[in-house]
Structures are given as C-alpha cells and as structure tokens.
Amino acid sequence: MLKPGDVAPDFTVKDHTGRTHTLSEYRGKSVVLWFYPKADTPGCTAEGCGFRDQRDQYSKKNAVILGISFDTAEENKAFSEKFVFNFPLLCDTDRKVGFAYGACDELQAANARRVGVIIGPDGKVKAYYPKVDARAFPQQALGEL
Structure with missing residues (x-):
C-alpha cells in the first residue's frame, strides 16, 4: 500500500475517448x-x-481529476456521456495501474476497489485512502488539497 511521501507510480493508460494519459504529464x-x-x-x-x-x-486549486476503472472504453464513454462528466475516465483494462496503486491484489481482479489517491505537484503521494465513501470522497479530497 502506498503512503504519503512515496513517489506515485507513473502510468500510461487511455481514457474513454482514446486519449493517452501519463501521470508525468x-x-x-x-x-x-x-x-x-x-x-x-x-x-x-x-x-x-x-x-x-x-x-x-x-x-x-490547480488540481486535475482522473477517474479510473477496469471498464472498457465503451463502458466508460457511455458512463461519461450519461452523466456529463467533465474529466477523463481512464480504462485500466489490464489492471496494471490498479495493481500498482493497491486497488486490486491480482491482475485478474474483476473490479477495482474504491481507492482514492491524492498526488502532489511533485509527483509524490500526498494522501492515500484504501477505502473511501463514494458520496463523501469528492468533498474530502477537495479539502485535502
């Protein structure tokens, strides 16, 4: 499990529109x-x-929001369009990002755990939440910034 001060694992993954995102960007x-x-x-x-x-x-607060799941681009695209999300939904279909961040214990996991990570501008973990309350986390994370 990651902890505050750890360097956040870099990743390269596509979002629901096909755009590639890396943490380093x-x-x-x-x-x-x-x-x-x-x-x-x-x-x-x-x-x-x-x-x-x-x-x-x-x-x-100079912060970006990145949602991430093991869903396909098609599933995340439909989700984003239905609720008019204004941020990318990353499609970690090979589960490598989820594994690196502790959102799953194996690459065959069916679904990600509800984990929250706040990464500072320096690329280090500022806060790690191994289990979040879905309704409260957006406000909680905003208060952490």
Whole structure:
C-alpha cells in the first residue's frame, strides 16, 4: 500500500475517448486519482457526480481529476456521456495501474476497489485512502488539497 511521501507510480493508460494519459504529464498540478469498481453503478455514479459538480473548485486549486476503472472504453464513454462528466475516465483494462496503486491484489481482479489517491505537484503521494465513501470522497479530497 502506498503512503504519503512515496513517489506515485507513473502510468500510461487511455481514457474513454482514446486519449493517452501519463501521470508525468500532470507534474506541477495536484492529481486526484479515484478508482471505482464499475461504471454506471450507484456508488460510482454518486462519486463521479460529486467530482463533476466540484470540478471548478478543483481547477482553482490547480488540481486535475482522473477517474479510473477496469471498464472498457465503451463502458466508460457511455458512463461519461450519461452523466456529463467533465474529466477523463481512464480504462485500466489490464489492471496494471490498479495493481500498482493497491486497488486490486491480482491482475485478474474483476473490479477495482474504491481507492482514492491524492498526488502532489511533485509527483509524490500526498494522501492515500484504501477505502473511501463514494458520496463523501469528492468533498474530502477537495479539502485535502
């Protein structure tokens, strides 16, 4: 499990639109990485909508929001469009990012655990939440920045 002060593992993964994201491209900004189990389920929807509704406040704090699950691009695209999300949903279909961040224990895991990670502008873990409350985490993470 990661802990504050650890260097956050870099990653390269595509989002629901096909765009490739790497953690290193966000150096100089804070990153809120929220792992969610399954697109378009009640808890994941509540969490995603919480981030969506507070995105401007995150931007004012020089922070980006990255949702991430093991869902396909098609599943995440439908989820994003249905709820008009204004941030990328990363598609960790090979589970390598989830494994590196402790959101799963094996690469065959069906779903990610609901884990939250706040990464500072220096690329180091600022806060690690091994289990978050889907409805509360968007506000909690904002307060941590």
